[in-house]
Every structure is written in structure tokens, then in C-alpha cells.
Amino acid sequence: MNWELLTVAVMTGFANWAFRALPVIARADRIAAGGWLERFLSATGPAAIGTLFIASILPALVPEVVKLLPLAMGTMAVLAIWFTRRSVVLATLVGALVHGLTVWLML
């Protein structure tokens, strides 16, 4: 085992745990209750999910219409399933399936 790697991993892992767990344990949301920080936190969730969606599709956005087809088909499948079944799991799985099938048909 490379000890430098282990040291970096343990320091980073500990910080990750602290970032994720300590604000929950300290109930930082209660400290923020009623003030500007509460409004900030209530907007954090939607902002984070919107951000992560955009960040996850940005690499797939290329200036070639044909290469965008799997992304478009997968996205439409997610929208169709969500608006008809209102299921996150089903919409995700069907979206990925349609995306993969489109790639397969284009091979």
C-alpha cells in the first residue's frame, strides 16, 4: 500500500464525512430557522438538483445534431414517464433504456 495515497485518502475522507455529517448532527438548519439562512437553505436543494442536472448533460452537448439524438430521446422518455406515471425510479430507468436503445439503433 502506498502510504502517501493512504494519507491523502484518509484526510479527504475525513473531511468528506465532516462536511456531510457534522451539519446534520449540529442541526444547522435549526440554528438558521427564521432568518435569511433558512431561505438560503430552502433554495439550496432545488439549486443543487438543477445544477447537477445541467453539469451532468453539459459534456454530452456537442454541435452535431445526430450525436444529440440519444440525449434527446432519453430526455423525452424521462419527461413522458414522469408526466404519466410520476415515478422517479421508473422515469430514470426508462430514460436510460431509451438512450441506450437509440445508441444501439444508430450503431
Next chain:
Amino acid sequence: MTSPRSAFLPGLSASLPIIMGYFPIAFSFGVAATRAGFTPLEAVALSLIIYAGASQFLALALLSSGAPVLVSAFTLIAMNLRHVLYGPALMREAGREAGTRHAWAWAWGLTDEVFGQALGALARGQRFSEPYMFGLGLGAYVAWVLGTVVGAFAGGGALDQWPALSAGLGFMLPALFLSLLLSILSRRQLPVIAVAALATVAGTLAISSTSGILLGMVAGAITGLVRK
């Protein structure tokens, strides 16, 4: 997140899209780590101990280029600073009575996707419970570590034989984020999401994808301050 004791299995089943999204990414990480000269054991150790995708890929580049230990560690730590916001945002939606007795364990699994899935469940009216969070987090964590194990031992090329499967699995996380976005979408949240999206694009194009993510989240959250 209904009755607390029975919520573990629903949490585990809610992690299915995350499991299917994580496995191929972790697989790629295992392959990349062994190609960069690390042993399979070291690759798995990184996934077990760090458990943060982008940081782990950057760790490979930093460590294999001989960057100093402290510089590497602080660079990787800075990449995950956004996670500080997830716990309070989730617990605010969970309510004041929500338990956090075992948060020291389940909150370790509060990654981008687990946070999104948990928040979506609360937005759909489910009640917060720690067993649900355990189930959700455990499925994702096991998939991440197992994907790394398979990638590190199988080596590259395994998914190259199946490009359509690889592409479908690659779309799993964008599809999950889009579904989650739809599940929380409301007229009230539109300005927050729009500003977050624009800031993400601008930050990614101008600086880097990590900066884009951080800028998007902060800009969207600040928009929440100015709305009524």
C-alpha cells in the same frame, strides 16, 4: 420515508437508479486507477475511504504526478465543500422533529445523488426516517465500492464490447437528476433553478466543471434570498 423501522428496504429500493448509475462510473474509476499504476487494493481503498467520484479521479492525477500530500489533500477537500449545504437543506425539509441519532453513520452516504433522491422523496410527501437514509445510502455506497472492485480487477475493455449498454448506463445519472428536478419543480422554484442552471454553464465554460457546480448551487441559493 414512512414508518421508520420498515423504511430501510424502501430506501434501498429507492437507491436502484443510483446503483445503476454509480456502478459503471466506479467501474471506470477502477480501470483508470489500475491504468495509472495503482494496485487494485489501492483503487478500492480510495473508493472506500474518499467516496466522492470527481475527487477520486482527480486524486489519481495528483498522486500519479507526484503532487505533495498536503496540496493533494486540500485540493480534493475543496472540491467537496458543497456537501456542507446538503445536510442542513435536507433536515430543514425533514422538519424539527426528525431524528439525527445515527446521522454520524448515514450522513456519510450523503452524496449529490443520495441528497437529491432523499430531497425528492420529502418533496413528494414522504416522512423522513433514518432507516430510509441508511437503505438509500448503503445501496449507493456498496455499488460504488463494488464497481471499483470489478473495474480494478477486470481492467479496461469489458464495457467497450457493449457500447449501447455503456451509453445507457452513462445516461442513468442525468436521467435521475432530470426526474428529481421534475419531482420538485414548482413555479416558486423556477427562478432558483434557472439562475443555478445559467451560473453552472457560465462557471463551467469560464473556469471548470467543479467551479461551475459550486457557483450554480450558491447562485441559485442566493436567488432564494431575494424572492418573496
